[in-house]
Amino acid sequence: MNTKQDILDPIVERTAHQVIADEFLIARAKILELAATLDRIERSSGDVEDSIPMNLLAQGMHILCDEEVDKAKRVQLLMSRQYDPQWQHTMSITRKGV
Amino acid sequence: MDYIDPHLHMVSRTTDDYETLARMGCVAISEPAFWAGFDRGSVESFRDYFRQLTEFEPKRAAQYGITHYTWLCINAKEAENITLSREVIAMIPEFLGAKNVLGIGEIGLNKNTRNEATIFLEHLDLAVQYNQQILIHTPHLEDKYQGTRMILDMLIGDSRLDRSRVLVDHVEEHTIEHVLENGFWAGMTLYPVSKCTPQRAADMIERFGPERLMANSAGDWGPSKPTAIPDLIMELKKRGHSKELIRKIVFENPKQFFSQSKPFVHG
Numbered sequence: 001m002n003t004k005q006d007i008l009d010p011i012v013e014r015t016a017h018q019v020i021a022d023e024f025l026i027a028r029a030k031i032l033e034l035a036a037t038l039d040r041i042e043r044s045s046g047d048v049e050d051s052i053p054m055n056l057l058a059q060g061m062h063i064l065c066d067e068e069v070d071k072a073k074r075v076q077l078l079m080s081r082q083y084d085p086q087w088q089h090t091m092s093i094t095r096k097g098v
Numbered sequence: 099m100d101y102i103d104p105h106l107h108m109v110s111r112t113t114d115d116y117e118t119l120a121r122m123g124c125v126a127i128s129e130p131a132f133w134a135g136f137d138r139g140s141v142e143s144f145r146d147y148f149r150q151l152t153e154f155e156p157k158r159a160a161q162y163g164i165t166h167y168t169w170l171c172i173n174a175k176e177a178e179n180i181t182l183s184r185e186v187i188a189m190i191p192e193f194l195g196a197k198n199v200l201g202i203g204e205i206g207l208n209k210n211t212r213n214e215a216t217i218f219l220e221h222l223d224l225a226v227q228y229n230q231q232i233l234i235h236t237p238h239l240e241d242k243y244q245g246t247r248m249i250l251d252m253l254i255g256d257s258r259l260d261r262s263r264v265l266v267d268h269v270e271e272h273t274i275e276h277v278l279e280n281g282f283w284a285g286m287t288l289y290p291v292s293k294c295t296p297q298r299a300a301d302m303i304e305r306f307g308p309e310r311l312m313a314n315s316a317g318d319w320g321p322s323k324p325t326a327i328p329d330l331i332m333e334l335k336k337r338g339h340s341k342e343l344i345r346k347i348v349f350e351n352p353k354q355f356f357s358q359s360k361p362f363v364h365g
Contacts, residue, residue, distance in 0.1 A: 012304065012337050012338045012339050014337065014338075022336075070271075072271040072298065072301070073271040073272045076242075076243070076270055076271050076272035077243060077272050079239070079240055080240055080241075080242065080243035080244065080272065081210075081240050081241060081243065081244045082244065083243060083244045083247040083248070084244075085247075085251075087248055087251070088215075088251065088252075091212040091215060092212070093212065093215055093216070093219070095219060095255065095256070098255065098256045098257060098258055
């Protein structure tokens with residue numbers, strides 16, 4: 001069976017310059033969509049500055065700009081409910097002999 | 099390129115979609131039982147649905163040269179109704195001998211409740227009792243991480259299960275590693291908004307490698323694209339990946355996983 005190294009051809013190891021060249025216009029379009037969404041909220045009546053969704057978006061945008069790696073995973077975790085390793089005990093889920 | 103879509107709800111799609119899929123290279127699909135968009139009222143509704151999945155849908159697919167497989171269960175959303183769920187689980191064995199049934203699925207969690215977990219565990223008992231493979235739905239959006247971890251706790255806690263016969267679906271960046279490192283198969287669902295894009299799926303293939311990993315469209319009655327796998331093929335080609343790697347993800351891996359069920363015959 002092929003290993004990860006065997007099957008991932010070196011040709012796909014694009015340089016950072018190649019990635020930004022390939023994907024700049026796509027990223028540009030996405031950041032514009034986000035900017036326009038924020039403008040739309042700003043133009044609308046009412047105040048959502050302290051709302052949970054706005055807070056999550058603000059924290060997500062902070063992740064995009066920080067120096068850390070794994071940005072997609074960290075944004076996902078930011079937008080996720082917490083996992084409690086004791087959930088089976090809390091919910092009284094019991095299994096015998098499995 | 100020939101490909102297999104391991105998760106596609108064709109009962110919600112038109113016959114035109116079958117023709118389009120065939121033209122784009124789809125040679126086989128597997129269709130897990132799922133939520134119809136409304137809660138069904140009785141076990142007889144499920145009996146009719148399972149007849150549709152095991153009798154009618156394979157014939158419709160065959161008209162376009164596509165082999166149709168299926169998985170049976172009561173989905174996580176309707177599993178909140180414990181009484182109905184137990185009636186459906188008791189009825190499922192009537193259909194396990196059908197020639198296109200690959201196993202039990204898509205079972206899982208929706209809002210990560212006690213009732214959902216109870217019925218998930220009872221589905222595991224059914225799968226073990228009848229030596230069936232298992233296909234698992236993980237929750238959407240903010241519930242995904244918590245629900246996936248809960249599902250893995252239940253799977254890992256069951257020593258009767260062969261992990262190589264379990265597919266955990268709808269993985270994303272924050273759940274894929276937990277699934278793969280515990281020896282299960284993982285499926286990435288290509289959805290326009292709520293799950294994963296072809297670009298992010300390609301990123302996960304590059305980061306985690308192609309072993310025990312597949313992709314699906316999960317096309318259904320909601321916003322979805324049944325031809326999403328060709329989009330992933332295109333993205334991988336654009337990045338310069340080899341035909342061998344692409345074929346492994348979209349054909350060989352589903353074939354290898356499904357081959358563990360007797361009804362799967364695709365060569």
